[in-house]
Amino acid sequence: MGGWPVDAVGPEAARRLSHLHEACFPQGEAWSAPNMRNLLAMPGCCAWVVATDDGLAGMVIARKALDEAEILTICVAPDYRRRGVAQSLIERMSESMKCAKVERIFLEVRADNAAARSLYAAAGYNRCGFRANYYSDGGNAIVMCANLSDSL
Template sequence: MAMVLSRLGALDLDRAAALHAASFVPLGERAWTRQDFAELLASPGVAGFLLEIEGGDAGLALCRIAADEAELLTIAVAPTRRRQGAGSRLLQAVVERVRASGARSLFLEVAGDNEPARSLYGSWGFAPVGSRRAYYRRVSGDAVDAIVMRLSLS
């Protein structure tokens, strides 16, 4: 299976928004818009990746680097491409990028009820370091706690 990873750029905003919607709307979360991605990519220290598998959009990841810390802002994998290594490949790209920039820690927030994502992050060595009560607001109005996780890069 051929995976092609590229930098997420201004010409990819519609693709990014579509991937995010396909990944998060079924979970009851609000999808990021084209404008959300444009604003984030224009922010200092933000980098993004787009993953294609066999010519089709499979996933994306966005991270932000500030001094010696980095944050995974989002990672989204198309439902038809889950459990095929796409999430791991995107996470690898983020880790390599932030490590090369001098970051010593990579943080993320993950919904407490998102077991597949928590399992992926755990397999990479991320460890829980805190939580944010009612951090995620579902479209239904329900709130879900976020688990803050950290990966040491040193």
């Protein structure tokens, strides 16, 4: 699986990214276009997308700081799920980070988000922490980490 073409995008894609985010996350959790634009203008922030004739099928945003990086968000349009889009996004993001001398990538995932936890485990991420009541609704977060030297 995987094998989807992935493109790097910048702040100019903020509206399209926000549109996809709204389709993937509950109301109130989606990031607006202005927030997305500000985020992508920050040093070290990068976004990658899988684009189709229908619009964006998937996106990932990550931030690099020295030799570490963090996945800030990843999502795939409902019609494109379980077809390897997220896997392609993570592979491309990881390659770029490795080229930029990043050694470890971290992320937080809701403890009850089974799909995302499976995705990250399949991509080589291991549990490395737990944050109780991390989300505004009281949900817990699992911290996961991948060593790029192990995975590529």
